[in-house]
Amino acid sequence: MTSGRNPSINRRPIYILPKNFAEYLCPQQNYYLFLDIDGTLADFTLNPKDSVIPTSTLTLLQKIQSHGVKLAVVTGRSLAEARQMLSPLVLPIAATHGLEIAFDDISDHNETHVVSVDIMELAVIRKSIIQSCIPFDDFTVEDKPYSVALHFRKNPVLADAAYTIMIETLKTYANWTLKSGKYVWEVVPKGVDKGSAILTLLKRMQSSNNMFPIFIGDDITDEVGFVAVQGENQIIASQPQPLKGMGIKVGSEATHANYYVRNTHEVTILLNSFLSFCQEHSMLAKETVRHVI
Numbered sequence: 057m058t059s060g061r062n063p064s065i066n067r068r069p070i071y072i073l074p075k076n077f078a079e080y081l082c083p084q085q086n087y088y089l090f091l092d093i094d095g096t097l098a099d100f101t102l103n104p105k106d107s108v109i110p111t112s113t114l115t116l117l118q119k120i121q122s123h124g125v126k127l128a129v130v131t132g133r134s135l136a137e138a139r140q141m142l143s144p145l146v147l148p149i150a151a152t153h154g155l156e157i158a159f160d161d162i163s164d165h166n167e168t169h170v171v172s173v174d175i176m177e178l179a180v181i182r183k184s185i186i187q188s189c190i191p192f193d194d195f196t197v198e199d200k201p202y203s204v205a206l207h208f209r210k211n212p213v214l215a216d217a218a219y220t221i222m223i224e225t226l227k228t229y230a231n232w233t234l235k236s237g238k239y240v241w242e243v244v245p246k247g248v249d250k251g252s253a254i255l256t257l258l259k260r261m262q263s264s265n266n267m268f269p270i271f272i273g274d275d276i277t278d279e280v281g282f283v284a285v286q287g288e289n290q291i292i293a294s295q296p297q298p299l300k301g302m303g304i305k306v307g308s309e310a311t312h313a314n315y316y317v318r319n320t321h322e323v324t325i326l327l328n329s330f331l332s333f334c335q336e337h338s339m340l341a342k343e344t345v346r347h348v349i
C-alpha cells in the first residue's frame with residue numbers, strides 16, 4: 057500500500073511491446089486516447105512542483121491530435137496545474153481526480169465541477185494536517201484548490217504515520233474521502249473518480265458510435281479508469297454496445313488493465329507507434345483519394 061500497490065487487485069496484464077503498439081490498432085476504429093500525467097507522461101520527482109511533461113512528449117501528442125485522434129487528460133493534478141504542465145497543448149482535462157472537468161478544445165475555458173466543494177472546510181482540514189505534520193521533517197503537504205495531498209516520497213518509512221494523520225483528520229468530516237497514490241495520501245471531496253470522469257469526457261467528445269477508448273495510467277486511482285474504458289461495469293446511455301476499449305497500466309504490478317508497459321519511456325515509444333499508425337492511415341487515405349481522382 058505504501059508505494060501505491062493495491063493488494064485487492066490480482067489480475068496480471070499482458071505486456072505490450074511498445075514499438076509494436078500499432079499492430080493492436082485497426083483503421084476502422086475511432087480512437088479516444090485518455091492519459092494520466094504523473095507516472096505516465098511525467099517522471100516522478102521528490103517535489104510535485106518540479107515535475108514536467110517533456111516538450112518532446114507534448115509535441116508527440118500534438119501530432120497525434122492533428123490526425124483527428126481525440127485526446128484528453130485525466131489527472132489528480134488541479135486543473136490550473138494540468139493546463140500549465142500541458143501548455144501549449146489544448147485539450148479536454150478531467151482534473152483533481154475527476155472533480156474539475158474542462159472541455160478546453162471544444163469551448164473556451166468551459167469548466168464544470170462534478171460535486172460542490174466546501175472551501176472553508178477544506179482550509180480547516182489543511183490546517184489540521186499541517187499541524188499534525190510538525191513533528192516530522194520529511195512530509196510535503198501539497199496545497200491544491202480542492203484537495204490536500206500529504207506526500208511521503210522523501211521518506212517512505214513515514215507511510216503509516218501519513219495514513220494515521222489523514223484518517224484521524226478525516227474522522228469529523230463526512231463529505232471528504234481519502235485516496236491513495238504513489239507515496240501520497242490525498243483528501244478529496246467524496247463522489248469523484250477517474251472512471252466517471254472518463255465516461256463524462258467520452259460522452260462530450262463522442263463524434264461517432266465506433267468508439268474505442270484507450271486509457272494509460274500508472275496508479276491506484278487509475279484502476280477505475282481501466283475498468284471504465286474496458287466496459288466492465290457500465291454502458292454509455294447513447295452507446296448501443298458496451299464499450300470495449302483498452303486499459304494500459306504503466307508498471308508491472310497487478311491491475312484491472314488488460315495490458316501494460318513498463319515505464320514512462322515505454323509510454324513515449326508506444327505513443328510514437330500510435331503516431332506512425334495515424335500517419336500510415338492518413339497516407340493510405342490520401343492514396344485512396346489519388347486513385348479515385
Ligand SMILES: O=P(O)(O)OC[C@H]1O[C@H](O[C@H]2O[C@H](CO)[C@@H](O)[C@H](O)[C@H]2O)[C@H](O)[C@@H](O)[C@@H]1O
Pocket residue numbers: 092093094095099100101102103104105107130131132133134198205207209237238239240242275277
Ligand atoms: O493522476 P496523476 O496525474 O498521476 O496525479 C496523481 C498525483 O500526482 C502527483 O503526485 C505524484 O507525483 C509527484 C511528482 O512526481 C510525486 O512526488 C508523488 O510521490 C506522486 O504521488 C501530484 O503531486 C498529486 O497532486 C496528484 O494527485
